[in-house]
């Protein structure tokens with residue numbers, strides 16, 4: 001298992017154990033030919049990150065990551081590679 005230290009903790013109880021929920025934009029692609037919309041999608045593409053929220057494993061507190069939290073997540077992600 002590859003893992004990296006992440007500098008985040010629960011703002012309520014300071015626990016460093018939590019679930020991370022990352023929401024991403026998903027783009028579905030359909031080809032309209034001569035004005036006909038097909039039911040079938042040709043492909044899916046992952047879009048940008050929409051939001052990240054967390055749920056504390058210790059006290060169940062839920063919070064959303066803002067700029068500083070997202071930066072900490074990005075740093076940890078880079079350290080995974």
Ligand SMILES: [Zn+2]
Nearest residue numbers: 010013056059
């Ligand atoms: Zn907590």
